[in-house]
Amino acid sequence: MIELSPAAAREIERWSQSRRLSGSYLRLAVKNGGCSGLHYHLELTPIAAENDRFYQSQGINILVDPDSDRYLQILKLDYSEDLMGGGFRFTNANTQNTCGCGLSFSA
Template identity: 35%
Template sequence: MPDTALPTETRVLGVSESAARRVAFLIEQEGNPNLMLRLTVSGGGCSGFQYGFTFDETATDEDHVFEKDGTKVVTDDASLDLLAGATLDYVEDLMGAAFQIKNPNATASCGCGNSFAV
């Protein structure tokens, strides 16, 4: 049976400088320098899948850790399949400020940007 897994070089998650700065600020506010931002994908939301953001101190053997400017973002293996090639960004504009996922795997997304379809 052929291997259908994505090549390792495409199973990456980018982190923008803006996102890294914001995560670092939030971690500083939490007062625990060991924290990482955990980004997950789960079933649900108005488009089929939804993003989740939490802080975590530990990464398991099944996790993938991506680092930008000393800030760590961790995601599990199953979520990375849906996030491969995506970029975590933090955007501030007149409408507000929020983390955004620029996900090339998403074929549709909801208006709030928190859920997507593949």
Template identity: 35%
Template sequence: MAITMTEAAARHVKNQLKKRGRGLGIRVGVRTSGCSGMAYVLEFVDETVKDELSFKSQGVNIYSDQKSLVYLDGTELDFVREGLNEGFQFNNPNASSECGCGESFNV
């Protein structure tokens, strides 16, 4: 079980951690919400949580709780720029559908 990220996503996370001046990595999770049922949650990690799983991808530490990993296993996190818009994109093989904005999904 793992979550990975592209080189572009890793570069963005590393730059943001550097700007913050602290942080161990990024936490990826899900919560019940959004128009498709589940929404992605991203946050910087300053302290680890007990029983949290950790992965390393492209030199970045990725943390996730076990409940979220059921929905995120095999997901690749990418950072894309399209015109004036930029943001994270989740390439989640477990998602059976996504909402139009791409911020929530269903399994």
């Protein structure tokens, strides 16, 4: 299950409107790279692939490809701002190690 906080949902909606992509899907993916071997990737897309997994949280439609789905089964996505700026924060029960940046992990 993928769970968005209200703050994450607001930021995704703002992001979508600023790019004139209202009604788009949020695509969440896990890709090779980063300090710990894997990293999260977020993008807005108007089209779902045939084999995408579909989730919904806080009114946001979320797509996940089958390869990434196994890493994102218990994911909480938040958004917060601090002195360094704003950013998404990932809390994932499937990770073994997380990099200090919070964007890279191993599983």
